Amino acid sequence: MSRDFDKDYWEQHWHGGPGSPADPMTDAAPSSAANPYVQHETAGLAPGTALDAGCGAGAEAVWLAEHGWTVTGADISASALAQAADRAGAASVTENVTWIEADLTTWEPAEPFDLVTTNYAHPTIPQLDFYRRISRWVAPGGTLLIVGHLHGSTTTANGHHPPEETTVTAGAITAVLDAAHWRVETAEEPDRTVDARGHGSVHLRDVVVRATRLA
Template sequence: MTHGFDKEYWEEHWQRDGAGSPPNPHLVREVGELVPGTALDAGCGEGAEAIWLASRGWEVTAADISSAVLARAAERGTPERLRWIEADLSTWDPGMRFDLVTTHYAHPAMPQLEFYDRVAEWVAPGGTLLIVGHLHTHGGHGHGHHPPAEASATAAAITARLDEAAWEVVTAEEGQRTLPGRDAPLHDVVVRATRRR
C-alpha cells in the first residue's frame, strides 16, 4: 500500500488518530544532557517533544503540515519558548539553522532518506541532528498508521548519507519497544549526529 503523505492524508490521519503521548524516550535519552539552544521539531505532530524541549530551556520551532494536529498541540500548552508553524517540510525553508534538529516518525510527501538529507541541512555547525524513524519489518506494525517500506529506513542507510568530513555519528541503533495499551511493538531506528565545526 502506498501513501501520498500529503496535507490531505495528514489532516485525515490526525482527525482520526491521536493519543496525547509523552515525549519520545529516545529524545529524552539523547538530548537530555545537551546545553539548550535553538531547536526545530520537524513534523511535530501533537507536540510532546517540542513542549518537552521548551520546558528545558530550548527555543523551539515546531513545524507540521497538519493544521488539525497543530491546533491540538497548542491545546496542550504553548510554553514561552515555543512557536508552532504550519509547513510542508518537503518545500518549506526555515530561513535559519538550529542547534538541534529532531524528527520523530515524520513522513512528508518525498522519499524518506531525501527528507533526512533535507532536515540535516538545517543543523548549525556544532549542532545535533536526531532522527527517530520507523524500522521496516516484514509483517510489522508502525506507529499507528502502518507505514510502508519506503517510509522506513535503517540506521546504516541514514548514516551512509552523512559525510564523515561534516558529521560525527554519536548514535546509530535499531530496536523495538512496547507502548502501553499497544499489542504490537514499535520497531525504531535512532540516529544522532553532531555537525562538525
C-alpha cells in the same frame, strides 16, 4: 502498501484528534508522551534553539521546551498544530514554542538550529531525501536527531506494518551524512513496547540516529 502522505492525508488524520482515524503508521507513534529517544539522546546537550520537523501534536516539542530549549514545531497539518498549541498551553511553555504550518519538503528556515529532530515523520518525498534536507538546517556544532520506523519492522499498532517506503535502517541514514561534516554519536535500531491507544501493547522496532554537525 503505498499511499500519498500529502497534506490532505495528514489533515484528515489529525482532524479527529490524536490517533484518528485508526492508521497503522500513526497509531504506531503514540503522541501522548515524548518518545524516550528524544528524552535520552538530548540529555547531554546544552539547550538552544530546536526544530521538531513534523511535530504532530507536539509531545516532543513541548518536552524540549520544558527542558530549556527554544523550540519551533513545524507540521503540514493545522489540526495537529492546534493540538500542539493546546499541549504547550497546558504545560505553560507557550512562550518557548513557535508553531509553524509548513510543508517541509519546500519550506526553508531563516536560520539554522542547534537541534533538528524528526520523529516518525514521513512526507511525500523519499525518506532519506527528507532526512538529507533537514540535516542542512543544523547549525555548525549542532545536533541532528532522527527517529524512524525500522526497515523490516514486523509489528505496529493493530498488527499492521509501516509502509516499506517510509522505513529506514540506521546504516542508510548514516550513509546520508558525509563523514567530513558529521560525527555520528548514536546509530541504533532499538525495540520498545508501547500502549497504542486502546489496541493493547504494541511492539515497535525503531531507528535512532544522532549526529553532530562539525564546525
